[in-house]
Amino acid sequence: MWKGANVLIFNSWHWWTHTGRDQPWDYIEEGGKLYNDMNRLVAYYKGMTTWSRWVNRFVDPSKTKVVFQGVSPVHFEGWEWNEPSKTCKSETQPFFGIRYPGGTPLASVVINKVFARLKKPVYLLDITTLSQYRKDAHPTYYSGNHIGLDCSHWCLPGLPDTWNILLYAALSG
Secondary structure, eight states: OOTTOSEEEEEOSGGGGOOGGGOSOSOEEETTEEESOOOHHHHHHHHHHHHHHHHHHHOOTTTOEEEEEOOOOOOOOGGGGTOTTOOGGGOOSOOOSSSOTTOOOHHHHHHHHHHTTOOSOOEEEOOHHHHHTOTTOSHHHHSSSOOSOOOSOOOSTTHHHHHHHHHHHHHHO
16 A cells, blocks of 8 residues: 555654563564564564565655654653653753753664664654653653653653654755
C-alpha cells in the first residue's frame, strides 16, 4: 500500500523501550525463531535494518519523499542534565547549556548506523538534541494527579509544535 505514495513519514523507538508488563508484544521473531525477549537496542537495530532494506528496495525517490523522525529522548535520570539526585518530575525549565551532558542516546546511534547504509534519500528529522534540552516538557509535572513519571510523552506547547514546524519545512523544501 505504501509503494508509490507521495510522502512516507516514519518514526520509531517509543515502543521499543517498554519491558515487562508494559511490553506491547509477547515474542520477537527472527529468521523463523521466536524469542521471548531480546536486548532492546539489538531488536531496534534489526527492525530498523529491515525497514531500511524495504526503503532501498521499494521507494522510488522521483515519486516518493521519505522522512524519518529521529529519537524522542526520555528524562528519567537527572544525571543526563548534571543533576543526579533529580528526575523530570518537578522540572519546569528546560536545560540551559551549550552541550547536553547526557550525550547521544544509544537509539540515535542505531539510527545513524542504519542511515549510513541507506541507498535511497531519506530525510532525518533529527529532533533528539532539541528534545533533550526540554526536560520540562513531559506531562509528569503538568498533568495534575498523574501517577509516576511519564518521561516518554510530551505535553507542553512548543516542543511537539516545533517538531511539526520542522516537518513542514522538510516537506516544503
